Amino acid sequence: AGRHLGQPFECEGWWQAAGGRRRIRIRGRSAGPGDLGMLGLVWNVTREHAFQVRLTQSEKLESLGRMAGGLAHDFNNHLAVLVGNLELLDAAVGREPGVRRRLDTIDRTITAATALVRSLLTFARRRTVEMESIRPTELLDELHEMLASLLGRQIRVVRDAGDAALVVDASREQLQNALLNLCVNARDAMPDGGELTLGAAAVAIACEHCRICGEEVTGSFVAISVRDSGAGIPLALQERIFEPFFTTKAEGQGTGLGLAAVAGCVTSHQGHLLLDSTPGGGSCFRILLPFTQGAVGDCSSGAGSGAATAVGRKAIVASA
Known part of the structure; x- marks a missing residue:
């Protein structure tokens, strides 16, 4: 006699595999009354x-x-x-x-x-964006000076040394605003104070999940990071925080556009955004940008000046 199967079911969620995180869909039936097993099929729907x-x-x-x-x-x-x-x-x-x-x-x-x-x-994609060769370490130095009044005395800002030779093609204004938004977000996650760490480094990424495009990222990039020691972001909210107007703050305390603007900046620079966060363990946002090939010599060192000069080759491109 054939075995009687239980009720059909279908579910979808994330699965952490050895090669990276995958989105999977499971469709099948429970094995039968009183059984804990199931019979079914599993699909990898990460790209979909x-x-x-x-x-x-x-x-x-x-x-x-x-x-x-x-x-x-x-x-x-x-x-x-x-x-x-x-x-x-x-x-x-x-x-x-x-x-x-x-x-x-x-x-x-x-x-x-x-x-x-x-x-x-x-x-609104109605204005061209000026791209220039920028040293991320110089941009972070400028940001470091601005943050003293923005974050208050309860938050200690730490600058990782970084690699001063790294260069990316970027809109200085857009990238600086994106980093400011991430720093404000970090400040709000540390109401009782804490530590904010800024860094820039060359990284090799292997199958990590981009929070903007949803794909698995592999390759070499320049990573600009903003790390806080705050409350962390619940896993259920991590997929939504970049949506326009989504906010967990009380009414009148946030517009829900800060991280959406960060997402727009990353997309317009053909980059990726990684997020590592656990409740109670703080959060680390990493903006991944392509290397600028052979542009190291195009940027001025900025020695003797309080502002980054980064006046290498320039190009005008349409905002994505």
Whole structure:
């Protein structure tokens, strides 16, 4: 007599194999009443899952991009009015100290707002991005100086020495904003203080999961890392934190766009993003960028200057 099988079932999830993490789908039946076994088939659906993740993310970003582009256009029109009137006031006021300070404050605010418009237009894919040869270690040095006031005294910032010879082709503005967003995210994960570590190194990656494209990554890259000693990210949330408007913060304390902007930056640079995080064990975000071939000699060393010079070869490319 044939053996009676139990109820059919189907499930999907991640499986940690020796060669890396795989997305698998299991379809079958339980072995029978009272049995703990099962009979069925297992499919490797890693590529299918990665494609679906990219498609869903693309649709969300496309909608958000259209909204951002319209907002930036209207906001830019208002800024043009402010700039024109500020120039007229500047000519009329002369050098009166009290008024001059207020005008300077307005001017700085308009400059910051203009940078915001540029970011929105880049996000909406309506603005070209200037790529240049950049030394990641110099970029992290600049970031280190900025973080003192941003993070507060409870958080200690550590700079790994890194390899000063490493060079990548990148948008300085986009990459710096992405790293700032990761640092702010790290700060929020350490409300009682902790340690934030910044680093840049050449790495060889073997079958690690990219949190942006969903594929397994293998190869040699320049890795720029932001590591914190905070609470860590629950596994159930790690696949969602890069979605636009997704946030675990209380209402009014976060927009849910910071990590989405990081994802957009990584994608536009044809890079990858790795995340290592365990609850209670902190988090490490690593941005992987392709090496710039033969560009080491193109960058200035920046000696004697507080700012990175990195003025090597440049190219204008469309934002992805």
